[in-house]
Amino acid sequence: MIKSMTGFGSAKLANDRLEVVVEIKSLNSKSLDTSFRLPRSFSDKEHEVRHILSQVLERGKVNVSIELQSVGEKKSRLNINRTLVKAYFDELNSLAGEIGASQQDIFRLVLQMPDIYNQEDNSEQNEQDWQLIRQALQEAIQACNEFRITEGKELAGNLASYIEKIRLLLGQVDTYDPQRLENIRNRITSHIAEVVTDEHFDKNRFEQEMIYYIEKLDISEEKVRLRVHLDYFTEVLTKEDSPGKKLNFISQEIGREINTIGSKANDAQIQRYVIDMKEELEKIKEQSLNIL
Template sequence: MLQSMTGFGTARQDGEQYSLTIDIRSLNSKSLDLSIRLPRFLADKEHEIRGIISKNLIRGKVTLNVDYTGGAKGIKTASSINQELLQHYYSELERAADAVGATKTDLFRLALQMPEVIQQGPRTEEEDNQLPVPWETVADLLHEAIHNLNSFRADEGKALTSEIMTYVDRIRILLAEVDKFDPVRLEYIRERIRTHLAEISSSEQFNQSRFEQEMIYFIEKLDIAEEKVRLINHLHYFTETVYLPEPTGKKLAFISQEIGREINTIGSKANDATIQHLVVEMKEELEKIKEQLNNIL
């Protein structure tokens, strides 16, 4: 079954001290064109993230956004109060309050908020290497978002499959019309040949052998039987390929080129106005197919 190349998938995890959301969007592209925006703590995981996406998303212009909200790295560290500096700030604030006659009720709180009064303890190597969100959690969320994106693509693909097969069926109907009018076309050509033969056979310069060779060449040039058979075979192959389980967008594009080649040859060889009109309609349906295949994975 076909899959669309466009889609959206998201996954979210809310922890006690953080919130992590992963969004993946995909648009049309001939290959995998990946753009990633990560929080700083995941910068060294970008290569692994790219590997996961490349393994699970074959084609498309893919945008990944990881949004993290939480404390500074989400990790608590020990802190201490610089007693000497606190006393210095408190004394200065007290003298300033006396000078202007202000109340002293908030002096301690203000002194605590002064620069370098509260000092963070030194971080251990283990703390420095610790992620605010475990990598396993990030990886699980990433796979969930990719799964949701692929589900979206599959749903869109069902609608595209129905639409494309409508165009394929229309080409089959038009080809059946060509097949119906082909005997009429051939009889008209034969009648024209008979008329011309009667006119030129009486000529003294008439060469029977050369005339027969030219007629054989002419009739073969106008014969579209092989093109009709090849076209119906291409349509069958196209239909079988549509329902294969793996992504088939590129293969379907190649088959559609072969379908177009046979339609064009029928049009150039038919030499008949009615069949030419049917060929034009087949080309219109084929263009609709090609347009939709641009969005197929």
């Protein structure tokens, strides 16, 4: 199954005290490259979030945003040790009276004394909040993955059409190649008469150079290899999971054969076909980079 690395997914969940909104955006990348915007109280969960992402999204530049919103009246998590506050106040107030100091700011000073604030133990509530966040994260990941699958189907269709266009152009090269060879043969024949009349003409050397020249212009092997690469590209596209890197390697081989055909053909019409094939190949390279 072909998947695009471009994707988007979101999810919103809530309970009686908390609303969670998760958004995930992904683009193409050579590996899994993640960035997060997490609530400060759950910043220690970054490693777990990355692990959850890697199980499904595998590769790509992935940005995750998790936002929390309180629902209803928010209960204070702060307790004040009233007994200790009174003890501090009475002691400082008494001491100020004994030494004749001002008693105006004693209460403010008491609020700065140690151990008068006690945070509630909210570990159980935090765990419940995290489970809600985790569920929203998984739903957003699934939505992003489905987006990638949909985009991947479109990409696969495009790539298949580009490959078919190259195959049709290669067929036109096949059709025209006999005419190209005939044109070359006629050019050589027209020059033979001039060459053989030269008193310094070396028949053996001439035959060797002719063989070399003809072999240099032959594009039969390149056409065969190009067809093999086109078939292999189609096979990988339709049968393998996460084939993005392999398709990119195959497209490079396709490009080599197309370039060699163009350089060896020595013919203007073949060059036109080659240019058209290169145009389709550039589309393949560009879009295959976005395949998982």
